Amino acid sequence: MKTEITWHGHAGFSIKGSSDILIDPFFSGNPFARETAEDMKPDIILLTHGHFDHAGDAVKISKKNGSPVLCSFELSELLKKEDVKTIDINPGGTVDFMGVKITAVPAIHSSSYNGLYAGEAMGFIVDNRDIKIYHTGDTTYFKDMELIGKLHEPDVAMLPIGGHYTMDVDGAVEAIKLLGVRKAIPMHYNTFPPIQADAMEFKRKVASAGTEVIIPEIGESFPL
Ligand code: NI
Ligand code: MN
Numbered sequence: 001m002k003t004e005i006t007w008h009g010h011a012g013f014s015i016k017g018s019s020d021i022l023i024d025p026f027f028s029g030n031p032f033a034r035e036t037a038e039d040m041k042p043d044i045i046l047l048t049h050g051h052f053d054h055a056g057d058a059v060k061i062s063k064k065n066g067s068p069v070l071c072s073f074e075l076s077e078l079l080k081k082e083d084v085k086t087i088d089i090n091p092g093g094t095v096d097f098m099g100v101k102i103t104a105v106p107a108i109h110s111s112s113y114n115g116l117y118a119g120e121a122m123g124f125i126v127d128n129r130d131i132k133i134y135h136t137g138d139t140t141y142f143k144d145m146e147l148i149g150k151l152h153e154p155d156v157a158m159l160p161i162g163g164h165y166t167m168d169v170d171g172a173v174e175a176i177k178l179l180g181v182r183k184a185i186p187m188h189y190n191t192f193p194p195i196q197a198d199a200m201e202f203k204r205k206v207a208s209a210g211t212e213v214i215i216p217e218i219g220e221s222f223p224l
Pocket of ligand 1: 049110138
């Protein structure tokens with residue numbers, strides 16, 4: 001089954017193949033959101049970390065659809081107090097969910113949820129047997145991305161370019177070189193004043209690395 005991606009703005013994506021995977025839902029309070037939490041009917045929700053611009057609508061969507069939330073052990077403990085069904089994981093771990101292999105990998109970032117410590121931030125490799133996608137989560141570049149590229153061979157990377165809280169355009173260019181991916185989708189930029197970035201600049205700069213940059217419209221689905 002061909003995979004279809006939707007960028008919901010910021011770090012939010014849906015990966016739809018044989019199942020519907022929603023990563024980092026942030027609709028309420030997102031100035032550029034074109035959809036709402038009510039529109040989402042995922043089979044599972046992946047949270048890279050607990051910050052509001054990633055986990056903001058997870059509880060609402062999870063409860064409405066009965067979809068479990070895959071996240072760090074500590075964030076899972078916090079979400080369970082809100083009666084959310086969770087699957088806890090930490091970097092290095094892999095779960096098989098409806099035939100989709102989801103592996104948690106490290107990220108260099110912080111994580112809290114409603115002011116409480118929420119464990120380590122992470123990224124995810126999603127392998128739905130059609131395509132392998134690496135959503136880096138909020139992170140800077142790090143040398144181990146080379147190893148992630150080698151071990152998991154992702155086809156596509158979704159990575160932040162906004163700077164300030166994460167890597168910026170030049171950092172993301174380095175990350176692309178380390179990963180050696182064919183396709184990249186920039187995220188986590190322009191949503192807030194401190195994270196202004198030019199996706200076209202990113203596109204130009206990675207062209208020399210042979211990587212195709214896809215800059216999706218928010219809320220529109222496209223095949224990968
Ligand atoms: Ni964050
Ligand atoms: Mn963030």
